[in-house]
Amino acid sequence: MRLKNKSNAKTAETRKKRLLSMLEQQGLSIYENLDKGKFPQFVIPSRSVSNIVYDKKIRQYILGSASAVRSSRNMSQLRSYTQLAWLAFFVNRLVREGKSSTLRDIYYSSQAFSIDFEDQPESDNIIVDLEAVLTSPREEFHIFPEERSSVFGDLTIEYTVPGYEGKRMNLSDHPDGYLIGPSLSSAELVDTSAELVIAIEKGGLFTRFVEEKVHQKFKAIIVDTAGQAPRSTRNLLRRLNNEMGLPVVILADGDVYGEHIAMVIKSGSANAAHLRELTVPDAKWLGVWATDIEKYKLPTIPMTESDIKRIYDLQKDPRYQEGNWKKQLEVFLKLKRKAELEAFSKYGLTNITDKYLPAKLEESKSF
Amino acid sequence: MSKEVFSQISPSEFFYRNRDLAGFSNPTRSLYTSVREFVENALDACDHRKILPDIHLSIKAVDPEQADPKHYILTVKDNGPGIDPEHIPLAFGTVLYGSKFGLKQARGMFGLGATMAILYGQITTNKPVTVKSCSDGKSLDEFVMLLDIQKNKPVIQKHTTKEASKTGLTVSIVLEGDYSKAGSKIRDYVYQTSLITPYASITFEDPAGEKFHYARIVKDMPRPPTVIKPHPHGIDVETIRRMITDTHYQIPAIDNKMIDKVKKELGLKKNLSPKEILERAQKRWSDISKPVRTVISVMSFLNIDFEGLQKIRIDDIDVANKTITYWDFGESQSHAVELSPDSPYYKQIASTVQGDTLLTFLTKRFQRVGPTTAEKFCEFAKFKPDKRIGSMTNEELVKLADALQKFEEFLSPDPSCLAPLGEEPLSKGIMKFFNPEFAAVWQRNASAYSGFPFVVEMGIAYGGDIPPNGLKVYRFANRIPLLYDEGSDVVLKIVNETEWARYKIKGDPPLVIVSHICSTRIPYKTVGKENVADRPEIERELKNALQYLARKLAVHMSRQGAADMAKKRANLYSKYVPLIAQFATELAGKKKEPNYNQLIRMGSEIEEQV
Ligand SMILES: Nc1ncnc2c1ncn2[C@@H]1O[C@H](COP(=O)(O)OP(=O)(O)O)[C@@H](O)[C@H]1O
Ligand SMILES: [Mg+2]
Numbered sequence: 001m002r003l004k005n006k007s008n009a010k011t012a013e014t015r016k017k018r019l020l021s022m023l024e025q026q027g028l029s030i031y032e033n034l035d036k037g038k039f040p041q042f043v044i045p046s047r048s049v050s051n052i053v054y055d056k057k058i059r060q061y062i063l064g065s066a067s068a069v070r071s072s073r074n075m076s077q078l079r080s081y082t083q084l085a086w087l088a089f090f091v092n093r094l095v096r097e098g099k100s101s102t103l104r105d106i107y108y109s110s111q112a113f114s115i116d117f118e119d120q121p122e123s124d125n126i127i128v129d130l131e132a133v134l135t136s137p138r139e140e141f142h143i144f145p146e147e148r149s150s151v152f153g154d155l156t157i158e159y160t161v162p163g164y165e166g167k168r169m170n171l172s173d174h175p176d177g178y179l180i181g182p183s184l185s186s187a188e189l190v191d192t193s194a195e196l197v198i199a200i201e202k203g204g205l206f207t208r209f210v211e212e213k214v215h216q217k218f219k220a221i222i223v224d225t226a227g228q229a230p231r232s233t234r235n236l237l238r239r240l241n242n243e244m245g246l247p248v249v250i251l252a253d254g255d256v257y258g259e260h261i262a263m264v265i266k267s268g269s270a271n272a273a274h275l276r277e278l279t280v281p282d283a284k285w286l287g288v289w290a291t292d293i294e295k296y297k298l299p300t301i302p303m304t305e306s307d308i309k310r311i312y313d314l315q316k317d318p319r320y321q322e323g324n325w326k327k328q329l330e331v332f333l334k335l336k337r338k339a340e341l342e343a344f345s346k347y348g349l350t351n352i353t354d355k356y357l358p359a360k361l362e363e364s365k366s367f
Numbered sequence: 368m369s370k371e372v373f374s375q376i377s378p379s380e381f382f383y384r385n386r387d388l389a390g391f392s393n394p395t396r397s398l399y400t401s402v403r404e405f406v407e408n409a410l411d412a413c414d415h416r417k418i419l420p421d422i423h424l425s426i427k428a429v430d431p432e433q434a435d436p437k438h439y440i441l442t443v444k445d446n447g448p449g450i451d452p453e454h455i456p457l458a459f460g461t462v463l464y465g466s467k468f469g470l471k472q473a474r475g476m477f478g479l480g481a482t483m484a485i486l487y488g489q490i491t492t493n494k495p496v497t498v499k500s501c502s503d504g505k506s507l508d509e510f511v512m513l514l515d516i517q518k519n520k521p522v523i524q525k526h527t528t529k530e531a532s533k534t535g536l537t538v539s540i541v542l543e544g545d546y547s548k549a550g551s552k553i554r555d556y557v558y559q560t561s562l563i564t565p566y567a568s569i570t571f572e573d574p575a576g577e578k579f580h581y582a583r584i585v586k587d588m589p590r591p592p593t594v595i596k597p598h599p600h601g602i603d604v605e606t607i608r609r610m611i612t613d614t615h616y617q618i619p620a621i622d623n624k625m626i627d628k629v630k631k632e633l634g635l636k637k638n639l640s641p642k643e644i645l646e647r648a649q650k651r652w653s654d655i656s657k658p659v660r661t662v663i664s665v666m667s668f669l670n671i672d673f674e675g676l677q678k679i680r681i682d683d684i685d686v687a688n689k690t691i692t693y694w695d696f697g698e699s700q701s702h703a704v705e706l707s708p709d710s711p712y713y714k715q716i717a718s719t720v721q722g723d724t725l726l727t728f729l730t731k732r733f734q735r736v737g738p739t740t741a742e743k744f745c746e747f748a749k750f751k752p753d754k755r756i757g758s759m760t761n762e763e764l765v766k767l768a769d770a771l772q773k774f775e776e777f778l779s780p781d782p783s784c785l786a787p788l789g790e791e792p793l794s795k796g797i798m799k800f801f802n803p804e805f806a807a808v809w810q811r812n813a814s815a816y817s818g819f820p821f822v823v824e825m826g827i828a829y830g831g832d833i834p835p836n837g838l839k840v841y842r843f844a845n846r847i848p849l850l851y852d853e854g855s856d857v858v859l860k861i862v863n864e865t866e867w868a869r870y871k872i873k874g875d876p877p878l879v880i881v882s883h884i885c886s887t888r889i890p891y892k893t894v895g896k897e898n899v900a901d902r903p904e905i906e907r908e909l910k911n912a913l914q915y916l917a918r919k920l921a922v923h924m925s926r927q928g929a930a931d932m933a934k935k936r937a938n939l940y941s942k943y944v945p946l947i948a949q950f951a952t953e954l955a956g957k958k959k960e961p962n963y964n965q966l967i968r969m970g971s972e973i974e975e976q977v
Contacts, residue, residue, distance in 0.1 A: 027954025034948050037965035072947065075936055078970075082943040082950075089950035114946065 012160050012186050015140060016095060022134050023092045030085060039073035042084055045132045045274055052273045054318040059281040060268040083126045086115045091141040098162040100142040100182035132274040139185050139232045149233045150177035152210055153194050153221030157187040175210055185232045189243050195219040197240050201252040201261055205341050212353040229265055234278045237265060241280045248280045254288030255338035256310045259328055267319055286360040290331035293339045299346050300337035382486045389483045394436035397487050398544030399552050401441055404480035405538055409445035410564060417588050420567035421446040426546060428574045436545040438492050444537040449502035455510050459485060459498050460521025486514055488542035495524055499537040507531035546574050552850055559841055559848035563883060565796035584799045585792045596734040598780035601818020604768040610732055611722055611756050619658040626673055632659045641672050661719045664712035668704055686717050721755030728756045735778040744774050780820035782813030785885045787822045797826045801879055804830030807919040811912050816904035821886035823908040827916040833877035843883040844899060851897035858882045860901060861909045870917040871924035940970030
């Protein structure tokens with residue numbers, strides 16, 4: 001049994017306390033300004049392209065030092081300033097009361113306070129603003145996207161959501177896996193016998209892995225990222241890596257999108273550059289590599305125009321400038337063909353778990 | 368068109384030859400044109416006598432069940448001066464009878480409009496026209512007439528007289544029309560006519576019985592136009608020729624009637640000797656008329672009395688060779704008599720035959736030409752100032768006409784023949800019609816193109832009840848709305864060339880422009896008289912007027928903008944600051960809200976941030 005390293009990691013409880021104190025600080029500052037007849041303002045790190053830089057040391061995109069001021073003095077910003085103040089106020093309630101909310105919920109909730117967002121993109125943007133102000137992901141605000149991915153394996157968690165506080169649960173009890181939702185995201189990770197986390201791009205393969213008892217054979221926790229991993233999923237992967245000390249490996253389709261899914265789990269995405277709790281810098285991309293396509297004689301389909309354009313785009317990204325990442329992009333570009341994870345089924349349904357996975361895990365020890 | 372032409376063709380032939388020109392090309396257009404002709408006649412008549420117009424227009428289907436095109440009864444009633452009973456058959460039953468031929472601004476022009484409408488009705492329905500008129504405020508004459516174009520005279524079917532108490536005229540015809548198609552244009556016409564005639568009260572009852580009433584907005588009539596002489600820039604060779612051959616430059620025909628006139632003016636009862644006649648004439652010279660003077664001068668050279676005068680025929684008066692040639696019926700032979708320049712009567716004869724000197728002709732027959740200008744002109748045109756205009760050859764006439772066009776020192780035409788509406792009535796009309804948030808009007812000074820004076824007046828209105836559907840232009844010429852052929856009009860050209868963004872006007876603004884051009888001759892592009900051609904002089908005036916008004920609008924817009932902004936600020940801060948306070952109070956874990964009133968006040972006051 002691998003026990004959680006409490007001294008090292010931030011627990012859910014401490015993170016909550018830190019957040020609530022930041023919110024209170026913001027509140028006090030606004031309150032005092034108003035009382036003194038001064039215009040309160042928020043300082044928001046700038047998310048403009050020119051302020052997003054790749055930090056090689058922590059191996060993820062981060063925001064530079066530029067920041068913007070959202071001031072209630074400026075009439076054209078007054079509305080969005082108030083929206084941001086409202087969101088801080090609303091998040092404070094959510095976190096204190098242990099309630100969760102979705103992006104869509106936020107959009108509708110605002111209407112009860114005569115804060116009208118024109119549309120959901122506007123409220124989504126304000127949420128990102130608050131993330132930047134407080135440098136915390138929205139999941140800590142108890143705000144979740146609609147899309148959810150799932151997890152399965154021997155992992156015991158302890159709920160912190162109201163009504164379930166202290167209740168424990170093992171994530172191998174239900175073969176369909178567990179939704180990575182608000183309650184799981186805010187749960188404490190208690191212990192696990194697993195030695196590995198396998199993130200897999202597709203729900204179909206996730207089910208196959210459970211059926212094939214990959215979790216037992218490889219002592220693994222299996223995470224379905226459902227395509228590009230949602231932030232709550234990336235946050236969980238990070239915690240499994242950080243708090244439980246488990247290595248993370250990634251299996252995705254053999255195409256440029258698959259490669260980038262692995263990259264985002266490893267080092268984040270540009271549009272979450274204002275956040276630092278979402279990456280697993282040591283995660284390993286197992287496949288499917290472009291070179292695997294030939295090596296394993298996988299059936300392929302031709303790339304589309306947009307696949308090819310995407311390769312060119314990624315070639316400009318600093319993270320793709322060297323090593324295997326660079327090489328695989330080049331091979332994809334040369335092949336102009338791609339292979340899905342399901343392609344292994346050509347050699348039998350269990351081929352991927354029996355042959356490919358062990359081979360790649362073996363190979364991964366050397367990179 | 369001369370009378371001889373009419374006498375040879377049938378009414379329908381006459382009508383069909385002129386129908387397009389006069390606007391009677393189809394039942395839709397004809398109904399619209401007929402409405403216009405009668406309404407405009409009524410307005411012209413009231414304008415002329417300074418009567419505030421009260422016009423009732425009604426269109427009723429003869430058989431409402433029938434489909435269009437069908438027969439309609441069109442009636443226009445006014446409170447104008449009416450027409451003397453003896454003139455009614457002439458005015459409505461003949462072509463080219465009109466009282467508006469003089470050089471002044473009027474809606475109707477050629478004495479054709481009403482008659483064409485009546486003729487159209489008669490041809491399409493075979494029904495007579497009914498005219499009721501009261502011109503003395505005591506008796507009302509009703510005529511029911513059919514037109515006989517061959518004789519250019521009406522056939523009166525019925526004439527009755529009864530008592531009345533008010534002057535006015537009602538004309539009613541039956542005609543084939545298509546109201547389903549013409550209706551919207553007619554309603555527009557009535558609406559726009561009311562806008563440009565704010566001193567009139569106009570009621571229109573449509574075939575469905577719906578009434579459109581436009582009440583009088585102003586009680587003052589605009590100054591009426593006066594009839595004036597032509598401006599030298601505005602005439603051509605043909606006009607000059609007509610002016611020269613005017614009757615009083617000709618030797619009058621010496622018939623019995625003329626002889627009676629001479630006797631009457633001299634106060635003669637019995638026959639006198641030539642010498643006695645001349646003596647009598649000398650005494651009264653300044654009182655007697657020009658033709659009579661001429662006859663007496665001739666008698667002096669021929670040395671004859673009235674009896675002798677009756678026996679001869681003057682054949683030629685040759686001033687150059689100083690001879691008068693006449694035919695003696697009694698002797699059946701021709702005689703020549705010397706025209707001695709020493710005689711006191713020589714000048715009378717010479718000037719009659721050869722007309723005035725060029726100098727006199729210019730100063731007497733044209734507007735804005737005094738002796739000094741006339742002399743300068745003669746120098747410019749290389750004519751002797753004492754050149755007799757009757758002695759000019761064809762080539763000289765062409766040269767004269769040409770020089771009249773080119774000479775630049777004539778003062779600009781006299782605009783007193785124009786009748787713009789005036790800034791105040793125009794502005795009141797616009798306020799009443801559009802109830803705008805902002806309006807401005809401007810009447811430009813008179814200007815001229817090719818010798819025709821014109822005045823541009825324009826109004827602009829913004830916001831208020833005007834729907835935000837984009838710019839709408841109302842075009843008028845001589846107080847007539849121009850509704851057709853918008854595309855190629857000079858006013859629209861100017862409006863479209865304007866960069867509205869420069870005047871703080873964007874998108875589909877609630878904006879109305881009213882443009883009125885008054886002139887003795889509007890340069891219409893087509894015979895349909897619906898769009899004005901782009902003469903540079905007119906274009907310039909329109910442009911100046913529009914720019915001036917647009918600038919005023921821009922000032923209003925920025926003033927309005929600043930006021931709106933301040934109001935918006937105040938609203939925003941009073942809405943949001945209390946909310947911010949509420950959120951901050953809970954976030955900070957406080958019980959009592961901060962005192963934010965000062966901030967609301969400051970927010971409302973500070974200048975807009977860049
Ligand atoms: N409603 C009216 N009241 C008084 N006079 C009128 C009226 N309508 C027409 N007339 C007289 O009849 C004349 C002929 O009218 P019309 O044929 O329309 O020619 P125009 O209007 O071109 O002069 C007018 O010039 C005017 O003298
Ligand atoms: Mg007329």
